[in-house]
Amino acid sequence: MSKQNEIIQSKGVGVAFYENDKDDLKSKAFRIFSNEKKKKRSKHTWALEDITFEGYEGEILGIIGSNGAGKTTLSKVISKILIEDKGDIDVDGKVTALFSFGMGFNKELTGRENVYLNGMMLGIDKELIHQYIDDIHEFSEIGKFMDQPMKYYSSGMKARLGFSVAAHLQPEVLILDEALNTGDARFGQKAADKMRELVKEAKMVIIVTHSLRYAQRNCDRLIWLDRGHIQEIGDPKTVIANYRASLPKIEKKKRRSLQLTKTETEVKDRTVVKAENVGVSFNLNNGEKHWALRHLDFEIKEGEIVGIIGHNGAGKSTLCKALTNILRPDEGELEVNGQTSTLLGYGTGFNPQLTGRDNVYLNAMLLGISKKKVHDQFDQIVEFSGIGKAIDRPIKNYSSGMKARLGFSIAATLKPDIFIIDEALSTGDVEFKEKASERIQDMMEQAKSVIIVSHSMTFVEKICTRGIWIEQGQIRMDGKAEDVVKAYREATGANQKGKKVLRAKKKQ
Structure with missing residues (x-):
């Protein structure tokens, strides 16, 4: 330099x-949603x-x-x-x-x-x-x-x-x-x-x-x-x-530990998600059928926090969409017992022309939350998101992290039976991830299970009681979060070293 x-x-x-x-x-045109008086531009x-x-x-x-x-x-x-x-x-x-x-x-x-x-x-x-x-x-x-x-x-x-x-x-x-x-x-x-x-x-x-x-x-x-x-x-x-x-220190509440040895007895026998030989396919331009998911077999019990990991394109987001009926399996059976609330990526469902305030109501109603419930909890949603006065600015002026925080804050108020988070916190800062971790743990007192898709192995280790590693649309490993993450890291490191050797040989 x-x-x-x-x-x-x-x-x-x-x-x-x-x-x-x-x-x-x-x-x-979208400002019809707002009841505020026109503000001076100054x-x-x-x-x-x-x-x-x-x-x-x-x-x-x-x-x-x-x-x-x-x-x-x-x-x-x-x-x-x-x-x-x-x-x-x-x-x-x-x-x-x-x-x-x-x-x-x-x-x-x-x-x-x-x-x-x-x-x-x-x-x-x-x-x-x-x-x-x-x-x-x-x-x-x-x-x-x-x-x-x-x-x-x-x-x-x-x-x-x-x-x-x-x-x-x-x-x-x-x-x-x-x-x-x-x-x-x-x-x-x-x-x-x-x-x-x-x-x-x-x-x-x-x-x-x-x-x-x-x-x-x-x-x-x-x-x-x-x-x-x-x-x-x-x-x-x-x-x-x-x-x-x-960063402000967040006071830890007394709650059950997230270490599997202490939470195992709290995982109940009731099955909330059951997949039997599930497959989801897409018809490609060349007429070929591509299986995004194939031969998936797993059960999720009430009380589990499940982390889904894998490389880009492994099928993680496809699985989330299947769990919420956005996609239907082409083969096998997928049974979901309970109301689901899904946060797919940051800012999904937000209209960039509307203010954060308008989007709170719009996004919440898309998630099935009543207008009265949103009104009653509006202040808590804004406070938790930490975006302050920006709530009255158009979403198009928000950073990706601000959208992530607001989206999570809205979805977390629903307290669903099954809460699915697909890379929704990938743009969150350190402080907000800590707050979100606390909120997810709180939600376990009401929710039947939480499913988190993430590339952050540290986040999965810290929050999840169980890990499912998906590779090329199939489950490669299912078990304790720490064990699955360790195996994934080892495999990723070995593959990377092998590719570096091949590239070096090509240059020679």
Whole structure:
């Protein structure tokens, strides 16, 4: 990293959001849901204020902070999607930004078509895309799905393809804003290796992430944002230690331990989910039938907290959709005894034109919660989400983490028989994940079972009493959460080492 070559110079940058900012016609039409009087445009909130820093050639610069701290806003200012209201920022180079997973993809087009579409949206010449298309396909590891519509992709497959496009098309300054939060650990390491290659040829890489472990391993420096201000810039280990120390300590309640040896007696005999030879298939464009799930046999008893793990595209989200009748099995029997409430990804069901307040009512009613119950618990939902005054701003101005927090807070009020969480907390910060963990444990007093799909092995170990590892649509292992996670980590590490050896041999 050469401090003589400054790629980014930011001096006193500020960005303001107005509470009644200029809306498009669609936004204005949706305002019929709001009973509030029109507010004066002069009232505003500084999303960023006095942001001063430098970015140097050859470095991987990380940006961390709690949900709503201003990380995504800063990314958009660097990439010129947003223009600063005060101060100046200069970027020496062409910026390629990848915001969350699959943004800019058209679900009706194939992966290959979307590579060209996404690449040209990033300003890349079609001939250059054609030159790298095979490398992008190989790196993404999506196989035959490259020529299938993206509506069949899991969120992780979209994340992998999106990163592969952005990383291979000669970026000068690459920004990854939560772009890998749904990726599995193996692909995350592969992406980290690719980023180190990039900074040798490109100018710099900027990573926005809630994964402090990932940031410490892969970043040269970190910027810690807090409520729109820079709290600290420096060595990753030091900045992360100070950030962790700033988080409020959550008082632990007396409750049953989540260690399986102590909860085993509380797991009841009553079966709430039973799968017998379950299979779910899709008809692909080439006429081939693809089995997303096949030969699934398992039972979930009342009182269990089950973590479902596996690589991207393993079939985890398909299983969640089958459990909630969004998809019906093509073979076998799937029996669910109880009311289910599902949180599929962050912000699912949110309308970006409406305010957070309007979306609380809309999203809750979609989950089957009565308007009266929402009204009675509205203050608790907002307080738990921690988004404060942003509840009256349009969702389109929310960060992905803010959507995750609000979505979880709504769904958790229903207290369903079976609560399914599919990567809904992948963008949550450390503090909120701790709160969510507490709430999930509380819910076990009313819910019959909780099913969590996650790429966070630490989260699964901490919260779940049982783990189910799915690989290529089939169950590879089912048992104690700690044992399943350990086996998955060992297999992932072995596979990664093997692939590195093969790549080394190819280069020779």
